[in-house]
Amino acid sequence: MARFIIRRLLSIIPTMFIIVTLSFFLIRFAPGGPFSSEKKIPEAVLQNILKKYHMDEPLLQQYGRYLQDILRGDLGPSFRYQDQTVNELIGATMPTSIILGSFALALAFFLGTLAGIVSALRQNKWPDYLSMSIAVIGISVPLFVIGPVLQLVFAMKLSWLPTSGWINSRAGWKTIVLPMITLAFPYFAYIARLSRGSILxxxxxxxxxxxxxxxxxxxxxxxxxxxxxxLLPIVSYLGPAFSGIITGSVVVETVFLVPGVGQIFVQSALNRDYTLIMGDIIVYSAILVVMNFVVDILYGLLDPRIAYK
Known part of the structure; x- marks a missing residue:
C-alpha cells in the first residue's frame, strides 16, 4: 500500500507537466491575444507592453521562464486585472468556492446516498418513484432555473433566507443555504441514481x-x-465531481452574487488573459489529480479485495 501511494504521488509530477506544457502551447497558438481589441494599439505602445510581459521573447524561452516561475509558486501577473497577480486573484476567490463546493457536495452525497438506499430497498414502490423523479428533475432542469425559483420561494415569498450575498455579510451563514442547495441539486441526482443501481x-x-x-x-x-x-462507484464519481463543483459554479455564483472563482475562470477566457487561464488550468488540474489520488486510496479502504501492485 505504501509503495502504491508513493508511486501515485510521483506520477502526479509528469501528469501536471504534460498538462502545463500542452495548455501553454495550445493557448499561445490560438488566434488573438490578451492585447487584441477593436481599437488598434500603436505599434510602439504594443511593443512596450509585450516587452514588459516578456512576450517579445521566443516562444520556447517564454515557456522555460514560465516553468521556472511555476516551480517558485509564481503564476505570473494578470494581463487584464491591473496590478494584480494570478496568485492574488485565485487566492482571494478560491476559498469561497471551496467552502460552497464542499458544503454542496457533502449535502449531495448524504441526500443522494440516502435516496439511493430508500429507492433500492423499496424498488418499484412509491418511495422509489418519488426519489428517482426528483433525481430526474435535478439532471434535466438547469441551475439558472433552479436558483431563481428557490430565491422566489424561500427569499421573496417566505422571507426565510436572503436572496444573495456571502457569509461575511450581515445575513451571515444564511447566505450559503440557497446557493448550496442549488449547486448540490444535479450532483444529488447523479449520486442517487448511481447509489440505487449499485445497491441493487x-x-x-x-x-x-x-x-x-x-x-x-x-x-x-x-x-x-x-x-x-x-459506495465504490460513488467514490469514483466524487473525484471529478469535487473539481467540477468548485470550478464550474459560475452560474450559481452569478445568480447569488457569490464572490467565487467561477467568474474569474470565465472572464479569463473571454479576456484571453494567458497567465490567468494557465493559473485556472493548473488549479483545476491539481484538484482533479489530487482527488483522483484520494479516490484510489479510498478504494483500497472500502474494498479489501482490491490489491495494489
Missing amino acids: EVLRSDYIRTARAKGLKESVVIIKHVLKGA
Missing part, C-alpha cells in the same frame, strides 16, 4: 445472501455489508 447490484450478491442466512439484522447487513461495496 450488491443486494443480489452471494455474500449478502450469506449474511442474511446467518441471521444478521437487516440494518447490519445494509450498513456493514451492502453500503461498503455499493
